[in-house]
Amino acid sequence: MKATTGALKGAGLGFVSGSATNTQITTDGTRTGYFFRTVPPDSSQSQSVSAYIVSKLKAKNVYIVDDQEAYSIGLADEVQAQLKAKGVNVGRDGVSQQQSDFSAIINKIPRDTDVVYLPWQLPPKGQAFGQQMKSLGRGSVKLMGSDGLFDPAFSGLGSNVYDSFFPVNPQDKRVKAFKKLHGGTELFGAPSYVATQVVAGAIDKACANGTASRAEVRAKLRATKISKKASLLGLPIAFDKNGDMVKKPFGIYHSVGGVFVRVG
């Protein structure tokens, strides 16, 4: 996403993301007025995750394994800093997204580790990591994933698995219909759907007088207001001056019977 900024901004285009969660995208000031997102930032996710690890899981020793990509490293840095600030012992390592053999890195994880945090993007990799933890006799260690691992492949590992994910309103009839049709495995669709709603709404309003400029569309994006009822996320959509949603909670989920159930 960062790589496209120059081209889009240079053309005066506003852009809305339903998946870019890196905190700095909105706070570094380079895209203000152009970029908006319908997902909470990593700062929100990291706060939810670190608070849950400390207050609910009562972890004293946490090991973080990032996947060496910008998304993963940014999120891992934030969770690491917040856990350290709360007095937790934190170890840190990284793996490549291409890697499938995690046994060597699992050997490195201290035996007294309570939680391994995996801010990864590929659920099959999270699944392979969990299976290899089990095969090496470490199946009781709790695994906490990020939104990228919110998938049945990861939750199916067992009751030692936790995850964090965007807000989605499970009662919305469109979410229910989607789950019925597709088995509910692709929940990234919800914020992307809302992002499309935001874009379509802004263009529609900008064109109300028969003409529209890109500056007008950007102004309408900034002024977006979607009611809680009309939003798949189960919360009203409006943006602050940086382009983040005003309300941006992250949920914590626990695998119960192989399915993620919201617990925080």
Add this chain to the structure above:
Amino acid sequence: MNWSLFFGELVSGLTLGSIYALIALGYTMVYGILKLLNFAHGDVYMVGAFIGFFVLQWLGGPLTTHVTGWLAIAIMFAVAMLGCGALGVGIEIFAYRPLRNAPRIAPLISALGVSIFLQNSALLLWGPQFRSYDTFDLIGVKSYHIGTNFFISNIQIFTIATSIGLMAVLTWLVARTRTGKAMRATSFDREAAEMMGISVNRVISFTFFVGSALAAAGGVMFGIVFGQIFSLMGFTAGLKGFTAAVVGGIGSIPGAMLGGFLIGLTEAFATGYLPGGSTYANLYVFALLIAMFLIRPSGLLGSPVIQKV
């Protein structure tokens, strides 16, 4: 000294090394016979992993196999090895045999072409997604420990033992059988072997069959141990297998085995002990390759090539 970490990395390195050794054997056998670096070999390994996966699905999948878990694994190995053996023979007949008398660069380019063809065919046929062997559901994975520091799983024991068993069979085949003698003769002097009545084409085909079958065994092992396979898995594994063959001494069968274990152990211990080890494990592996080229170009067990001028 953290003995738990040491023994853990030792077992991980031997497990990974077993797979690299099986791949390296194919490289070294083909090079020994044809002086050709078969860069499609890594992709044959990938095809073997996929054949194993589809055989498992055909048997009912990991949760509901029609036969016991271990028998399913034996069938997966057998079909993958036969299938990839046939694939290896086909590759030799169509991509390398017509170029046997061409300049040496020609079959090398052909090998790269076959590699890309196999990779893209796999992407087209099976897609880019990861496929899971679900070994836990298939056979159940048990972890054993001796004292408080030494841990090993039944899958790791199976991988290392099977790999050593296959290498022993290959060593016997090459050293003690009539076919093995023909392979050694062809490797030593192809023309003289032909004049002595050996069917060189048949020997070369057989070599490709055996090398590809061993790669397929490596692919199935990878799926069983690490749980998942994907269409592009052959590229890096092939490079590591090639590195193992070179480090051990290309053309030398014991060298390929030694090289494979050495590369696996380097990767595991680099991850466990060196700074940024997991991030830069491949850097350490390929640094070993460069160091070997500089210090002993013929590899650990290879013989220097003496050419008459």
